[in-house]
Amino acid sequence: MGVAKIDKAWKQAVAREHPVKRPLEDGGRVSRKAMEMDPPKPRSRLARIVMAALRFGIPPLLGFALLVLVWMLMAEHSGVPGPVKTWESALKVFAHPFYDNGPNDQGIGWNVLRSLSRIAIGFGMATAAGIPLGFLIGRFAFLSRMCKPIISLLRPVSPLAWLPIGLYVFKAAQPAAIWVIFISSIWPMIINTATGVTRVPQDYLNVARVLKLSEWKVFTKILFPAVLPYMMTGMRLSMGIAWLVIVAAEMLTGGVGIGFWIWDEWNNLNIAHIIIAIFVVGIVGFLLDEVLLMAAKRFDYDGSGS
Amino acid sequence: MSDHVHIENLSKVFDTRKGRFVALRDVNLSVREGEFVSIIGHSGCGKSTLLNIIAGLNEATSGILLCGGREIAGPGPDRAVVFQNHSLLPWMSCFENVYLAVERVFGKEERKTDLKRRTHAALDIVGLAHAAHKLPREISGGMKQRVGIARALSMQPKVLLLDEPLGALDALTRTHLQDELLRIVAASGCTTIMVTHDVDEAVLLSDRVVMMTHGPGATIGAVVHVDLPRPRLRLGLANDRDYHARRTALLEFLYERQGVAGGEAA
Numbered sequence: 001m002g003v004a005k006i007d008k009a010w011k012q013a014v015a016r017e018h019p020v021k022r023p024l025e026d027g028g029r030v031s032r033k034a035m036e037m038d039p040p041k042p043r044s045r046l047a048r049i050v051m052a053a054l055r056f057g058i059p060p061l062l063g064f065a066l067l068v069l070v071w072m073l074m075a076e077h078s079g080v081p082g083p084v085k086t087w088e089s090a091l092k093v094f095a096h097p098f099y100d101n102g103p104n105d106q107g108i109g110w111n112v113l114r115s116l117s118r119i120a121i122g123f124g125m126a127t128a129a130g131i132p133l134g135f136l137i138g139r140f141a142f143l144s145r146m147c148k149p150i151i152s153l154l155r156p157v158s159p160l161a162w163l164p165i166g167l168y169v170f171k172a173a174q175p176a177a178i179w180v181i182f183i184s185s186i187w188p189m190i191i192n193t194a195t196g197v198t199r200v201p202q203d204y205l206n207v208a209r210v211l212k213l214s215e216w217k218v219f220t221k222i223l224f225p226a227v228l229p230y231m232m233t234g235m236r237l238s239m240g241i242a243w244l245v246i247v248a249a250e251m252l253t254g255g256v257g258i259g260f261w262i263w264d265e266w267n268n269l270n271i272a273h274i275i276i277a278i279f280v281v282g283i284v285g286f287l288l289d290e291v292l293l294m295a296a297k298r299f300d301y302d303g304s305g306s
Numbered sequence: 307m308s309d310h311v312h313i314e315n316l317s318k319v320f321d322t323r324k325g326r327f328v329a330l331r332d333v334n335l336s337v338r339e340g341e342f343v344s345i346i347g348h349s350g351c352g353k354s355t356l357l358n359i360i361a362g363l364n365e366a367t368s369g370i371l372l373c374g375g376r377e378i379a380g381p382g383p384d385r386a387v388v389f390q391n392h393s394l395l396p397w398m399s400c401f402e403n404v405y406l407a408v409e410r411v412f413g414k415e416e417r418k419t420d421l422k423r424r425t426h427a428a429l430d431i432v433g434l435a436h437a438a439h440k441l442p443r444e445i446s447g448g449m450k451q452r453v454g455i456a457r458a459l460s461m462q463p464k465v466l467l468l469d470e471p472l473g474a475l476d477a478l479t480r481t482h483l484q485d486e487l488l489r490i491v492a493a494s495g496c497t498t499i500m501v502t503h504d505v506d507e508a509v510l511l512s513d514r515v516v517m518m519t520h521g522p523g524a525t526i527g528a529v530v531h532v533d534l535p536r537p538r539l540r541l542g543l544a545n546d547r548d549y550h551a552r553r554t555a556l557l558e559f560l561y562e563r564q565g566v567a568g569g570e571a572a
Contacts, residue, residue, distance in 0.1 A: 180445045203393040206363055209381045211461075221406060224399040299309065301396035 017257025081272040089272035090279075103256065104264070108277075111261040112284060115246050118174075118257065123242045128188035129182075130238075131231060135223075137190065138197025159184035159245040163252060171255035179248060180249045181242045188237035196230025197223065225299075232296035239292055243285045258284075310497050311337040311360065311465055316369030318512055326521045329355050333369070333517060335526065337465075342491060342498045342568065344508040346556065346566065347518030353501045354469055356518075360499060361387045361467050366493035374464050383411045386458035390452040390470040394442040400453045401438040404428050404460050411461045429453070431470055431490055446480040461465070466491075468500035472507065484510055485540060492537060505556045507547060512536060517559045530555050 075082035097109030166176030167233025265273040362381035432452040
């Protein structure tokens with residue numbers, strides 16, 4: 001087909017799609033018709049809700065449907081429980097999430113809560129130590145040069161490599177797991193806070209200099225609020241790591257916790273429960289991130305995130 | 307009244323990787339109390355550097371610098387600066403931004419109610435009493451700059467330093483704010499030094515316009531006295547012969563004696 005032909009066909013197609021409006025031709029008859037065809041007709045509220053549902057609700061549902069389909073296919077061939085079997089099993093698990101039959105047999109609710117409490121302690125201590133450290137490193141170039149090589153060396157270490165040290169020092173599983181959370185989640189908070197401090201706009205610091213604000217005022221009124229968004233990013237990254245690590249750490253240390261629960265179910269060869277646990281871990285991790293994201297939006301001063 | 311700001315043989319040399327770079331040399335300038343002086347020149351001539359040195363944010367390499375008879379050593383609230391990009395703290399409301407300055411300057415002697423009254427008064431002068439509780443992101447660029455001016459004025463400085471205060475604004479807002487600035491400065495009677503690259507702005511607002519030569523090694527090339535009567539009105543000046551004579555003098559200096567192709571002074 002020649003170029004001219006394509007061009008003509010295209011123009012015709014466009015003309016069909018977008019009829020040219022000639023308001024006063026044909027005594028206004030055409031014009032009224034054209035107006036009826038105007039695209040920006042005010043849609044009813046229901047129509048708008050339906051449109052939004054189509055645009056934002058359908059794709060995720062489709063994604064999940066695909067996931068379930070792949071899962072079903074794989075279950076057919078591998079012997080892993082399929083969606084239906086897992087669902088039935090989940091109903092039983094969640095019927096009594098908080099039962100307690102002694103230290104080795106507790107409901108999934110208890111297990112998740114115990115994991116979360118370990119995270120709260122480990123992550124809390126990492127925050128308490130990492131953020132002030134980040135401020136110091138960001139504020140003093142000497143400290144920065146001193147600590148940067150150490151951080152670069154220790155940060156890439158696999159979290160579980162710290163576990164034996166913790167077990168040896170604390171002689172107990174519980175503090176060792178917390179120690180692993182602490183040491184693996186502290187780095188992003190140090191690094192991000194330090195970066196934030198070095199990126200405080202010079203303008204803000206000039207304001208502080210012209211006003212001759214005291215160090216304390218500079219910190220509370222300028223430095224801290226300016227660094228907060230960076231800190232929040234660091235905390236989100238750290239929380240992600242902490243939640244990743246806790247499962248692995250608990251598998252090794254035992255006790256009550258979602259990681260231990262998974263290992264326990266593996267020993268029972270209850271694969272359906274393991275799949276349930278994977279979903280629980282995913283959902284809880286998602287919720288933790290959402291909570292921190294909401295907190296971070298609160299400190300988005302430019303209003304771009306809201 | 308004696309010189310309020312006194313600069314003698316000031317020079318500024320930057321040590322760069324390529325060696326010494328002389329930014330300013332032999333700068334001599336005296337500003338009387340209550341005077342409005344503009345510093346104008348092509349970009350890169352070091353006019354902002356000069357202002358920063360007066361503010362104390364930059365250090366001069368050599369020369370004498372006095373403000374109110376005392377040597378300038380570092381920044382201080384007696385020399386309030388309005389920065390080009392407003393520099394409001396985005397996590398504070400307009401009121402809080404001004405209050406931070408008021409509290410710092412008067413917090414020791416005055417009670418909280420007085421500090422608040424001062425803050426409201428400063429916002430009132432720039433016509434933003436209604437926006438006191440708003441955050442900087444919720445107001446326009448021109449309003450932000452006015453809050454910056456209010457913050458500077460609220461400190462009752464000996465000298466008000468304006469670093470291209472209206473440079474980042476669109477033409478209409480800028481014209482409007484020039485008129486505002488004319489009124490505000492007249493009301494406060496504050497000694498003012500303003501850096502600008504806008505010829506009309508300089509003539510409209512100033513008692514004297516200081517014109518800088520090109521860098522490197524920039525210095526004061528000429529000074530134009532603008533002895534037009536005050537209060538000045540933009541429309542009244544549009545056909546004023548004296549006004550145009552000053553304007554032409556500035557343009558001639560900037561384009562003929564210091565001319566560069568595509569200069570930004572227009």
